[in-house]
Amino acid sequence: MINLSKHIIFFCVAVLFTQFNLTGGELQVGKSFQYKSVASAISASVNGDTIIINGGFYKEANLVIREKIILIGKNNPIIDGESRYNILSIFSDSVTVEGITFQNAGISFIEDNAAIKLDSVKHCIIRNNTFINNFFGVYLAEASYCTITGNSISAQSKKETQSGNGIHLWYCKNILIENNSIEGHRDGIYFEFVESSIIKHNFSFENLRYGLHFMFSDSCTYSENRFEDNGAGVAVMFTHRITMVNNEFIHNWGSASFGILLKEITDSKIENNYFYKNTSGIYLEGCNRIIIANNDFIENGWALRLMANSMDNIFRENNFIGNSFDIATNNTKNYNLFEYNYWSEYSGYDINKDGIGDIPYRPVKLFSLIVERNKPTLLLLRSFFAEILNYAERVFPALTPKKLVDNSPAMQRLQ
Amino acid sequence: MRTLSKIIKYQLNDVFRSKWVVVYTAFFFLISYGLLTFSHDSSKVLVSLLNVIIIVIPLISIVFGTIFLYNNKNAITFLLSQPVERKLLYIGLYLGLIIPLTLSFIIGTIIPVIIFFKVFNENFTTFLLLIGAGIFLTMIFGGIAFLISTYNEDRLRGLGISIFTWLLLSALYDGIVLLLLQVFQEYPLEKVSIALSILNPVDLARIIVILKFDVSALMGYTGAVFQNFFSGGLGFIIASSALLIWIILPLFMGMRKFIKKDF
Amino acid sequence: MININRLVKNYGRFEVLKNIDLSIEKGKINYIVGPNGSGKSTLIKIILGLVKPTGGEVFIGEHKINSDSDYRSKIGYMPQAASFPENLKVREVIEMVKDLRNHKSDFDLDLTEKFRLEREMRKKLCDLSGGTRQKVNAAIAFMFNPELLILDEPTAGLDPVSSSILKDKIIKERNAGKTIILTSHILSELEELADNVIFLLEGRIYFYGTLSKLILTTEQKNLERAIASIMNGAPV
Numbered sequence: 001m002i003n004l005s006k007h008i009i010f011f012c013v014a015v016l017f018t019q020f021n022l023t024g025g026e027l028q029v030g031k032s033f034q035y036k037s038v039a040s041a042i043s044a045s046v047n048g049d050t051i052i053i054n055g056g057f058y059k060e061a062n063l064v065i066r067e068k069i070i071l072i073g074k075n076n077p078i079i080d081g082e083s084r085y086n087i088l089s090i091f092s093d094s095v096t097v098e099g100i101t102f103q104n105a106g107i108s109f110i111e112d113n114a115a116i117k118l119d120s121v122k123h124c125i126i127r128n129n130t131f132i133n134n135f136f137g138v139y140l141a142e143a144s145y146c147t148i149t150g151n152s153i154s155a156q157s158k159k160e161t162q163s164g165n166g167i168h169l170w171y172c173k174n175i176l177i178e179n180n181s182i183e184g185h186r187d188g189i190y191f192e193f194v195e196s197s198i199i200k201h202n203f204s205f206e207n208l209r210y211g212l213h214f215m216f217s218d219s220c221t222y223s224e225n226r227f228e229d230n231g232a233g234v235a236v237m238f239t240h241r242i243t244m245v246n247n248e249f250i251h252n253w254g255s256a257s258f259g260i261l262l263k264e265i266t267d268s269k270i271e272n273n274y275f276y277k278n279t280s281g282i283y284l285e286g287c288n289r290i291i292i293a294n295n296d297f298i299e300n301g302w303a304l305r306l307m308a309n310s311m312d313n314i315f316r317e318n319n320f321i322g323n324s325f326d327i328a329t330n331n332t333k334n335y336n337l338f339e340y341n342y343w344s345e346y347s348g349y350d351i352n353k354d355g356i357g358d359i360p361y362r363p364v365k366l367f368s369l370i371v372e373r374n375k376p377t378l379l380l381l382r383s384f385f386a387e388i389l390n391y392a393e394r395v396f397p398a399l400t401p402k403k404l405v406d407n408s409p410a411m412q413r414l415q
Numbered sequence: 416m417r418t419l420s421k422i423i424k425y426q427l428n429d430v431f432r433s434k435w436v437v438v439y440t441a442f443f444f445l446i447s448y449g450l451l452t453f454s455h456d457s458s459k460v461l462v463s464l465l466n467v468i469i470i471v472i473p474l475i476s477i478v479f480g481t482i483f484l485y486n487n488k489n490a491i492t493f494l495l496s497q498p499v500e501r502k503l504l505y506i507g508l509y510l511g512l513i514i515p516l517t518l519s520f521i522i523g524t525i526i527p528v529i530i531f532f533k534v535f536n537e538n539f540t541t542f543l544l545l546i547g548a549g550i551f552l553t554m555i556f557g558g559i560a561f562l563i564s565t566y567n568e569d570r571l572r573g574l575g576i577s578i579f580t581w582l583l584l585s586a587l588y589d590g591i592v593l594l595l596l597q598v599f600q601e602y603p604l605e606k607v608s609i610a611l612s613i614l615n616p617v618d619l620a621r622i623i624v625i626l627k628f629d630v631s632a633l634m635g636y637t638g639a640v641f642q643n644f645f646s647g648g649l650g651f652i653i654a655s656s657a658l659l660i661w662i663i664l665p666l667f668m669g670m671r672k673f674i675k676k677d678f
Numbered sequence: 679m680i681n682i683n684r685l686v687k688n689y690g691r692f693e694v695l696k697n698i699d700l701s702i703e704k705g706k707i708n709y710i711v712g713p714n715g716s717g718k719s720t721l722i723k724i725i726l727g728l729v730k731p732t733g734g735e736v737f738i739g740e741h742k743i744n745s746d747s748d749y750r751s752k753i754g755y756m757p758q759a760a761s762f763p764e765n766l767k768v769r770e771v772i773e774m775v776k777d778l779r780n781h782k783s784d785f786d787l788d789l790t791e792k793f794r795l796e797r798e799m800r801k802k803l804c805d806l807s808g809g810t811r812q813k814v815n816a817a818i819a820f821m822f823n824p825e826l827l828i829l830d831e832p833t834a835g836l837d838p839v840s841s842s843i844l845k846d847k848i849i850k851e852r853n854a855g856k857t858i859i860l861t862s863h864i865l866s867e868l869e870e871l872a873d874n875v876i877f878l879l880e881g882r883i884y885f886y887g888t889l890s891k892l893i894l895t896t897e898q899k900n901l902e903r904a905i906a907s908i909m910n911g912a913p914v
Contacts, residue, residue, distance in 0.1 A: 253634040279635040299458050301632030322458020324625075324632035344459040370593070375636050376608040377596050381625055382462070383618065384470055385589035413456065418778065425774045429763035432802075489761025496726050496757070497778045498750040674745065677689075677729040 030054030030077075038063060038079065045069045053077040053100060061085030061105075066092050073099035073129075081105040081134070086113045096125040105134035107162050114139035114164070118146060126151060136164035137185065144173040148180060155184040160208050165190040169197070177202060187213040188230065191220065200224055210235045211252075214242075222247060233258040233278060242268045252278040259300070262287050269293075275300055281323070284310045293317050294414070302328045302368075306404075311335040317414050320344060324381060326363040327404065328372055334404035338363070342410040350411045361409040364400045366393035419503045422494075426511025436515050439475065443523025451531040457538040461628060464524070464545055469621050472552045474581050476516060480560025481577040483512050485570040492678045505561070505673045509666060513557045517550050524549070541628050548620035555616045555661045556581070562669035565676065584617045609644055613653065616661040623654050679704035679826065679857040680725065685734035687720055687881075694720045696881040698734070702874075707848065707858045709868050711905065712878035718861050719758075721878065722828055725859070726755055738826065751779050754824035756815050758831045762803045768814055769799040772821070781822045788850075789817040792843045808835050816844055820851070827851065827858045833867060845871060865901055877908055884908050 055075030157163030166182035188204030211227035233252035249259035
């Protein structure tokens with residue numbers, strides 16, 4: 001009985017709450033509506049109101065929201081910042097912005113002008129908007145429990161200095177960034193001092209610097225994202241406990257370009273990711289206790305670049321297929337573990353048919369060492385002579401790190 | 416032109432009936448088929464095929480080509496006693512060798528690829544480049560073989576020179592290049608290393624393939640010369656024209672000698 | 679028919695033909711004789727354009743031999759040991775030569791019939807015996823009614839029956855006005871066929887004239903002795 005009555009009370013409250021919301025004021029903006037400008041509607045609104053912006057072109061900037069309101073675009077309204085201003089700032093919790101096109105937030109070297117800026121707020125939702133040619137797209141500072149979802153964010157900047165980030169987070173917590181597509185910004189998604197947030201199913205491509213730039217942001221998860229053709233790939237730095245799963249890193253080309261650059265990362269998980277045709281798949285510098293498992297490294301220049309100060313990392317059950325070089329390292333020792341990986345270059349045998357090769361695989365080739373020390377020799381890649389050198393080194397290992405070895409290489413590609 | 420096509424016609428009639436064409440086709444078929452059944456990764460298959468192509472094709476083409484002219488010496492003399500121009504006969508003989516070799520290679524390699532077509536989707540253009548490189552190498556080493564054969568009456572000597580030429584271009588040359596690059600490491604050697612590679616047809620063919628296949632690694636090199644060479648079409652154009660020169664030059668030199676020669 | 683002026687051929691420092699002047703009559707059987715290495719083959723090959731002379735000139739009729747090839751359609755050549763593309767059938771080789779010579783009709787099939795080559799047409803060249811190859815060789819040389827026939831040791835390797843068939847054919851062609859150049863070591867054959875004898879020794883022509891003139895000038899009893907005396911340095 002008590003249980004039931006509890007339920008009934010809860011139901012009533014819920015109904016009341018929604019009723020309250022529905023009965024909140026509705027302010028229509030548009031040429032043939034009560035409010036001709038967005039600004040006038042916002043200044044007229046109170047907590048709980050819904051502003052409906054009807055289709056049209058609004059040259060408005062420096063809009064400020066200080067009430068808990070909902071801002072909804074109907075028939076694709078466009079708000080234009082005339083390449084000079086910040087467009088919309090939100091200083092109130094629980095604001096929703098949906099279905100609006102924001103364009104031309106101005107480039108500024110003093111202020112971080114953005115299409116939407118959220119400052120010290122909670123429970124805001126930025127959903128299904130379009131952002132075109134803004135300095136910054138969505139900018140969150142000291143925000144928490146917000147959701148950025150289904151937005152399309154693009155810019156056409158040519159220079160890093162004249163370009164801001166697509167989605168920018170600074171000192172935030174518990175943010176969900178999902179289903180956005182970001183292109184042509186400086187960094188697609190930028191995290192600095194962010195905690196416990198989730199980046200999921202975004203598509204970040206052709207950004208000038210990083211598809212994702214991530215610093216001092218512990219305990220975050222990013223999954224199912226796709227990072228493609230970014231100037232320098234993805235950089236994750238100075239962070240503990242991150243989880244990266246089911247992401248795709250594709251075509252990040254250049255001498256300083258990486259599928260992922262990992263710098264000072266500890267106690268993290270990198271699993272089920274797909275690295276295809278990057279100059280370097282993963283670059284690890286000062287990384288400890290990372291589990292790198294079940295990833296596909298396919299046709300990268302270097303699948304892994306493992307710097308000497310990285311220790312106690314585990315590389316398990318990954319596929320290394322058709323990479324120009326599997327691993328490059330500047331160390332003669334090795335304090336990381338490689339096991340059960342599939343290496344397409346492996347040419348050993350499996351007599352007892354347990355699926356594990358009977359002779360160990362050494363993923364660092366002599367030729368790869370030569371290239372590290374003398375770059376122009378790269379031109380001899382895949383030559384008969386380079387193969388002979390590699391073969392000789394395999395038979396009498398002398399220069400390659402003895403302990404960097406997979407003692408249990410898989411015979412077949414792992415699914 | 417008509418005489419040339421006649422010569423080629425009978426030459427092909429002759430060559431296609433010899434056993435080595437069948438053996439050569441079977442060889443590539445087995446390699447290609449074997450690689451594809453053993454591994455379903457197109458990239459792995461491509462790398463192995465590249466190794467086979469840059470080692471085996473030059474060897475077979477240069478050895479076959481050299482022996483081919485020696486073995487057909489009397490038939491050549493007979494044909495030259497007919498109203499046939501020497502220039503045309505030389506080209507006819509060359510094409511009569513190159514066409515069967517190329518077709519053997521293409522058919523042998525490509526049939527398994529058609530059977531396992533699904534394996535190559537992304538990498539099909541790289542595969543075509545590989546086939547192209549194989550064709551170029553056949554033409555180049557066939558021409559070099561004819562050159563060697565035409566200049567040397569003694570067949571053992573000719574064969575020796577051919578095998579040495581193969582060894583030089585396939586392995587020793589790269590060893591020397593590596594040594595040079597190591598010794599003069601302090602100097603900017605980007606241009607030099609590109610130039611050195613262009614001088615060797617085996618390296619050229621290999622570079623044309625890796626320009627596509629290993630572009631991710633090649634783009635990792637900071638040198639501006641490399642960047643320009645690899646990223647634009649420039650590298651491809653330079654490499655392709657160098658290959659053309661490598662086909663034409665030995666053929667032309669051999670032909671000049673052939674025209675002046677006593678039979 | 680053939681005029682040779684100041685013909686010189688050197689192989690490196692080795693002089694094979696030393697300043698040869700020769701005029702070969704039309705409609706005659708001309709025998710080139712001489713010991714091995716005297717330059718017979720070289721002379722023939724120069725006429726065929728297979729060997730390039732070091733100096734001098736060769737005219738066939740009005741035509742001066744250069745590096746062109748068309749004049750060879752007037753020549754039928756039967757090499758000492760013929761070799762054709764090995765994997766072709768006899769019929770295909772014949773077709774090939776017809777094709778290359780661009781000769782479409784008016785074939786002389788005398789020898790093909792008399793040698794009974796019809797039976798061999800489907801066989802590959804590499805499956806034929808030496809004698810049969812030689813017959814094919816002869817048949818091809820005569821097939822295109824050439825004005826000039828160059829036969830290098832034609833009867834070597836032929837059985838006596840085939841040999842006489844060939845000799846009859848040679849005489850027949852001569853009577854039809856063809857010019858024939860032959861080399862041979864078989865003196866009886868020379869006596870039987872030769873109108874003129876060209877005697878080559880160490881790259882020089884020691885004698886050119888009729889058979890009877892040769893015996894007469896050397897004052898010997900027969901041809902064999904006449905030739906031996908030239909080789910021993912008798913003045914001619």
